Amino acid sequence: MYLEKKYKISLLIFFSLIAFYFFYSSLFKEKKITPRAMIGNKIPNLQSQTLFKDEILAFSNVVKDEKFVVNIFASWCAPCKIEHPFLMELKKNKIKIIGINYKDNQKNAKAFIKKYQNPYEKILIDENGALSIQLGAFGVPETFLVDKNFIIIEKHIGPIDKNFIKKAVNLK
Amino acid sequence: MKLYLFIIFFLFGSVHADEVQDRTNLITKNLRCLVCEGQSVYESNSDFAKDIKIFVSKKIKENKTNEDIYNFLTSKYGDEILFNPDFSKKSFFLWLAPLFFFVIGAFFIFRRSNEIK
Amino acid sequence: MASNFANSLLIISIFFSFLSNFFFFKKNFYLSIRLFNISSVLIILAFLLLVYFFYSSNFSIAAVYENSHTLKPIFYKIAGTWGNHEGSLLLFIVIIAIYGSLFSFFFNEKENTLFKSWVIFFQNNFFLIFLIFLITTSNPFDIIIPKPTQGLGLNPILQDPLLVIHPPFLYLGYVGFSLTLSLVLSGLINKNLNSNWAIISWPWVMIAWVFLTIGITLGSIWAYYELGWGGYWFWDPVENASLMPWLAGTALIHSLLVLKLKNQMKSWTSLLAIITFSFSLLGTFLVRSGILNSVHAFANDPDRGIFILVIIFIITLSSLIIHILFSEKNRKADNAFLSKESFINLNNLFLLFFLFVVLLGTIYPIILSAFNETISVGPVYYNTILAPFIFIFLVLMSVGPLLRWTTKVQLKELYKYLLIFIFCLVFSLIVIILTNRNELILYLGIASSIFLILCLFSEVLKSKFSYKFFYLPRFFSHLGIGIFFLSIFLNSYYSYTKDFEIKINEIKSYDNLSLKFVNQDIHKVDNYLEMRTKFEVKTGNEIFNLKPSVRKYFQPNQITSETSIKSTFLSNYYLAINFPDSESVSLGARYYFNYFIHGIWLGLFLIIVGGFLSVFRKKI
Numbered sequence: 001m002y003l004e005k006k007y008k009i010s011l012l013i014f015f016s017l018i019a020f021y022f023f024y025s026s027l028f029k030e031k032k033i034t035p036r037a038m039i040g041n042k043i044p045n046l047q048s049q050t051l052f053k054d055e056i057l058a059f060s061n062v063v064k065d066e067k068f069v070v071n072i073f074a075s076w077c078a079p080c081k082i083e084h085p086f087l088m089e090l091k092k093n094k095i096k097i098i099g100i101n102y103k104d105n106q107k108n109a110k111a112f113i114k115k116y117q118n119p120y121e122k123i124l125i126d127e128n129g130a131l132s133i134q135l136g137a138f139g140v141p142e143t144f145l146v147d148k149n150f151i152i153i154e155k156h157i158g159p160i161d162k163n164f165i166k167k168a169v170n171l172k
Numbered sequence: 173m174k175l176y177l178f179i180i181f182f183l184f185g186s187v188h189a190d191e192v193q194d195r196t197n198l199i200t201k202n203l204r205c206l207v208c209e210g211q212s213v214y215e216s217n218s219d220f221a222k223d224i225k226i227f228v229s230k231k232i233k234e235n236k237t238n239e240d241i242y243n244f245l246t247s248k249y250g251d252e253i254l255f256n257p258d259f260s261k262k263s264f265f266l267w268l269a270p271l272f273f274f275v276i277g278a279f280f281i282f283r284r285s286n287e288i289k
Numbered sequence: 290m291a292s293n294f295a296n297s298l299l300i301i302s303i304f305f306s307f308l309s310n311f312f313f314f315k316k317n318f319y320l321s322i323r324l325f326n327i328s329s330v331l332i333i334l335a336f337l338l339l340v341y342f343f344y345s346s347n348f349s350i351a352a353v354y355e356n357s358h359t360l361k362p363i364f365y366k367i368a369g370t371w372g373n374h375e376g377s378l379l380l381f382i383v384i385i386a387i388y389g390s391l392f393s394f395f396f397n398e399k400e401n402t403l404f405k406s407w408v409i410f411f412q413n414n415f416f417l418i419f420l421i422f423l424i425t426t427s428n429p430f431d432i433i434i435p436k437p438t439q440g441l442g443l444n445p446i447l448q449d450p451l452l453v454i455h456p457p458f459l460y461l462g463y464v465g466f467s468l469t470l471s472l473v474l475s476g477l478i479n480k481n482l483n484s485n486w487a488i489i490s491w492p493w494v495m496i497a498w499v500f501l502t503i504g505i506t507l508g509s510i511w512a513y514y515e516l517g518w519g520g521y522w523f524w525d526p527v528e529n530a531s532l533m534p535w536l537a538g539t540a541l542i543h544s545l546l547v548l549k550l551k552n553q554m555k556s557w558t559s560l561l562a563i564i565t566f567s568f569s570l571l572g573t574f575l576v577r578s579g580i581l582n583s584v585h586a587f588a589n590d591p592d593r594g595i596f597i598l599v600i601i602f603i604i605t606l607s608s609l610i611i612h613i614l615f616s617e618k619n620r621k622a623d624n625a626f627l628s629k630e631s632f633i634n635l636n637n638l639f640l641l642f643f644l645f646v647v648l649l650g651t652i653y654p655i656i657l658s659a660f661n662e663t664i665s666v667g668p669v670y671y672n673t674i675l676a677p678f679i680f681i682f683l684v685l686m687s688v689g690p691l692l693r694w695t696t697k698v699q700l701k702e703l704y705k706y707l708l709i710f711i712f713c714l715v716f717s718l719i720v721i722i723l724t725n726r727n728e729l730i731l732y733l734g735i736a737s738s739i740f741l742i743l744c745l746f747s748e749v750l751k752s753k754f755s756y757k758f759f760y761l762p763r764f765f766s767h768l769g770i771g772i773f774f775l776s777i778f779l780n781s782y783y784s785y786t787k788d789f790e791i792k793i794n795e796i797k798s799y800d801n802l803s804l805k806f807v808n809q810d811i812h813k814v815d816n817y818l819e820m821r822t823k824f825e826v827k828t829g830n831e832i833f834n835l836k837p838s839v840r841k842y843f844q845p846n847q848i849t850s851e852t853s854i855k856s857t858f859l860s861n862y863y864l865a866i867n868f869p870d871s872e873s874v875s876l877g878a879r880y881y882f883n884y885f886i887h888g889i890w891l892g893l894f895l896i897i898v899g900g901f902l903s904v905f906r907k908k909i
Contacts, residue, residue: 005613005614008613009610009613009614012606012609012610012613013606016602016605016606020598020602022655022656022659023574023598023655024595024598025659026655026658026659027591027594027595027598037246037247037248037249037250038248041247103219103223128223128226129219129222129223129226129227130223130226130227130230132223133223133224133227133248134248135248136247136248136249138206138207138220138249139207139219139220190799193788193789197786197788202667202669204665204667211518212667215518217867217868217877250663251662251663251664251665252654252663252664252665253665254664254665255665255667255668255669256665256666256667256668256669256670257653257664257665257666257667257670262657262662262664263653263664266649266650266653266664266666266670267670267674269645269649270642270645270646270649270674273642273645274638274642274678277638277641277642278638281634281635281637281638282626282634
C-alpha cells in the first residue's frame with residue numbers, strides 16, 4: 001500500500017486528534033474508583049444491635065414508608081467530625097438518619113455522640129465491617145440517600161456537603 | 173473414645189482451616205483493594221481489605237462457591253473489584269486486539285512486495 | 290534572596306535557549322551550540338541549588354516544605370530533591386541538558402557541524418519545552434511566606450537507599466532517549482541516516498538503554514526487598530510505563546545494529562527512536578497526571594496533565610511528520626527468510642507486540658471509562674497473553690544469531706541445534722515429573738529458556754573460545770535473558786506463601802516448616818517508632834532466625850513493614866509482619882519461600898553487563 005506523503009500526514013494528524021481528545025477527556029473524569037454499583041438498587045434491610053439500647057433493630061424497624069439516610073461513621077474517624085454539622089442539618093430538616101458505627105469501641109462511640117450531639121434516629125453496631133460490605137461501602141464516612149421504597153438514590157463517599165443535603169431535602 | 177474422636181475432629185478442623193486460608197488467599201488475590209493504589213485485597217492491610225478478607229473467609233465456611241462470592245462482591249462494588257478481567261463483552265477487545273495486532277504486524281513486515289517503499 | 294537567584298537562573302537559562310534557536314535560524318551554528326551549553330550549565334547550577342535547599346532544610350521553598358523534615362537523615366534530605374514532582378521534573382530537564390552537552394563535547398567532527406548543530410537544535414527544543422512547562426506550572430523554587438519552621442516530611446516508603454538512586458537511573462535511561470531522537474531527526478533532515486550515522490549514535494543509544502535497564506532493575510529489587518509483598522513485578526501502571534520504552538528501546542538497538550552493519554532498516558530505526566522517546570514521555574504523563582491509580586502516582590493534577598499531553602503530541606507528531614517527509618525511499622531488501630535481518634524483523638514484531646499488550650493493559654481502564662464502564666487489568670492478563678509468545682520468542686532468539694546475514698543459512702548447520710532443542714524438551718519433562726508438577730507453562734518455560742542458554746554456550750564452544758569481541762555483549766545480554774526467564778518460571782511455580790496470625794511464644798507448624806514467635810520489643814529511632822520481632826524458623830534441615838519489624842512514622846503518619854530475609858545461594862526465606870490491631874494480642878504475618886529469586890537478579894545483571902560492554906565498542 002503506497003500512500004503519498006501528504007495522505008500519510010493527514011491520516012496521522014487525524015488519528016492524533018482522536019487520541020488526544022481521548023486522553024484529554026479521560027483526564028477530567030473522576031479519578032477515584034467510586035463504586036456506583038449500588039445506586040438504583042434496593043438497600044439491604046440490615047439489622048444489628050443498637051448502640052444505646054440493648055435491642056436488635058433492622059432498617060425497617062426504624063423507618064416506615066419515608067425517605068431516609070444511612071451514615072457510616074466511627075469515633076476514630078476525623079472527617080466524621082467535619083461532616084457532623086451537616087448531619088445535624090439533615091436532622092433539622094426532619095430526615096431520619098440511621099447511623100452505622102463501623103469497627104468502633106462502644107464506649108468511645110457513645111462518648112463521641114454525647115460530645116457532638118446525636119443526629120441519628122438509631123445507631124446500628126457494625127463490629128467487624130460486615131454490614132458495610134453489604135452496603136458496598138469501603139470506608140468512613142460514607143452516606144446513602146434512600147427513598148421510601150428502599151432504593152438507593154445517592155451514595156456519598158467522604159464527608160457530606162450542602163449538595164447532598166439539597167438532594168436529600170428535594171427527594172420526594 | 174471421646175478423646176480419640178475429639179482429636180480426629182480437631183485435626184480435620186486444622187486441615188480445613190488451612191484450606192479455608194488457601195482459598196481465601198486465592199480469591200483475595202483476585203480482588204482489587206479499592207482504597208489502595210493498585211494492591212490486591214490479599215496484599216493490602218487497609219480496613220477495607222481486612223473486612224473483605226474476613227467476609228470471604230466467612231462465605232467459604234458457609235460453603236459458598238468462588239463464583240457466588242465474586243458475584244456478590246461485584247454486585248456491591250462493580251466489576252472493578254475483580255483484579256483480573258475475565259472474558260466478557262467488556263473485555264473481549266482487551267483479549268483479542270493483541271492477536272489482531274500480531275497478525276497484522278506480521279503481514280506488514282513480511283509481505284513480499286517488490287514495491288519501492 | 291536565594292530563591293530569587295534560583296528563579297533568575299531558570300529564566301536566564303530559558304533566554305539563552307531561545308537565543309540558541311535564534312542563532313540556529315541565522316545559521317550561526319557555532320554560536321547556537323555554545324548558547325545551548327550555557328543554558329545547560331545554568332540549569333545544572335539551578336538543580337544544585339535546589340539540592341542545597343533540601344540539604345539545608347530551607348522551608349521557605351515550597352517543595353522543601355512539602356517534602357522534607359529536619360529529622361530526616363542527611364542522605365534522604367538530599368534525595369528529597371527528586372522525590373517530588375517539581376524536583377524530579379527539574380532533574381528530567383537537567384538530564385536532557387547533560388546528554389546534549391556531552392554529545393556536543395564529545396562529537397567534534399568538523400565536517401559534520403551541520404549535523405551536530407541540528408542535533409543540538411532538537412535537543413535544545415526538548416529542553417526548552419520542558420523548562421517552560423516547569424516555570425509555568427511546577428516551579429520547584431516557589432516560596433512560602435511566612436517561612437514555616439518545620440516541613441511536612443518525606444514519605445517513609447521513599448526512605449531507602451535503593452529508591453534514592455532508582456529515579457536518577459530511570460531518567461538517565463528514558464530521558465536519554467531524547468538525544469537518540471535528536472540524532473535521528475538530524476539524520477533524517479540531513480539525509481545521512483546511514484551506517485556512519487549508526488556508528489556515531491551507537492554509544493549514546495546504548496548508554497540510555499543500559500541506564501533504563503538499571504533503573505527498572507533497581508525498582509524491582511527495591512519492591513522485592515522493601516515493600517514486603519514477596520514479589521518483584523506487579524504490572525503496576527508506573528512499572529509498565531518504564532517497561533514500554535524499554536521494549537521499544539530494545540527493538541531500536543537491534544535495528545540500529547543492522548543499520549550499522551548493513552546500512553539497512555533505516556525506517557525501522559527512525560520509527561523506533563520516535564516510539565521509544567514517545568513512550569518515555571507517555572510514561573511521564575501517566576505517572577504525573579493522575580489518570581491512573583498507582584502506588585507511585587506523583588502529582589495528581591489534571592492541569593499539569595493537559596500540558597504534558599500537549600507536549601507529547603507536539604513532539605511525537607512533529608517527529609512523525611519529519612519521518613514521513615524525509616525518510617529515504619528504500620528499496621525493500623531481498624533477504625532470505627532464514628537470515629539474520631529477517632529474524633531481527635521478527636524480533637521487532639515480537640517486542641512491539643509485547644509493547645502493545647502492556648500498553649493496552651495499562652490504558653484499557655481509561656478506554657472503558659470513556660464508556661462509563663470500569664475494569665481492572667491485573668497480572669493474570671499480562672501473564673496469560675504474553676506466556677505463549679515468550680516461549681516462541683526465546684526460541685527465535687536462540688536461533689536468530691546462528692543464521693547468516695542476508696543469505697539463507699545452510700540447514701545442515703542447524704541440525705545440531707535441533708538436537709539441543711529435543712534435549713531441552715526431554716530435560717524439562719524430566720524436571721517436571723521429578724518435582725511432581727503438571728503445568729504446561731512451566732514445562733515450556735523451562736524448555737525454551739534452557740534452549741537459549743545452551744545455544745549460547747554451544748556457540749562459545751564452536752568459536753573455540755577465540756576472543757571475538759563482537760559476540761561478548763550479545764553473549765552476556767542474551768544469557769542474562771535466558772537466566773532471567775528460567776528463574777521467573779521456577780520462582781513462579783516453586784515458591785510458596787503462608788499467612789498466619791501468631792501470639793508470642795506460639796508455634797505455627799506446616800508441612801516441613803515451623804515458625805515460632807520468640808520475642809518482640811519497641812524502639813524509637815530518628816523519625817519513627819519500631820516494633821522489632823524475632824521468629825525462629827525451622828524448614829527442611831535448616832534452623833535460623835528472622836527479624837521482621839513494623840515502623841510507625843511520625844511525619845507523615847504512616848506505617849511500613851520491614852521484611853526480614855534469609856538468603857541461600859539460589860533462594861530466599863522471607864517474613865513480613867503487620868502492625869497489630871490495638872485490640873488483639875496476635876500479630877498477622879506472611880512467610881514466603883521465594884525459590885530461585887537470585888537467578889532473576891543475576892539475569893538482570895548480565896543483561897546490563899552485556900549492554901555496558903557494547904557501549905564503547907568501536908569495531909564491528
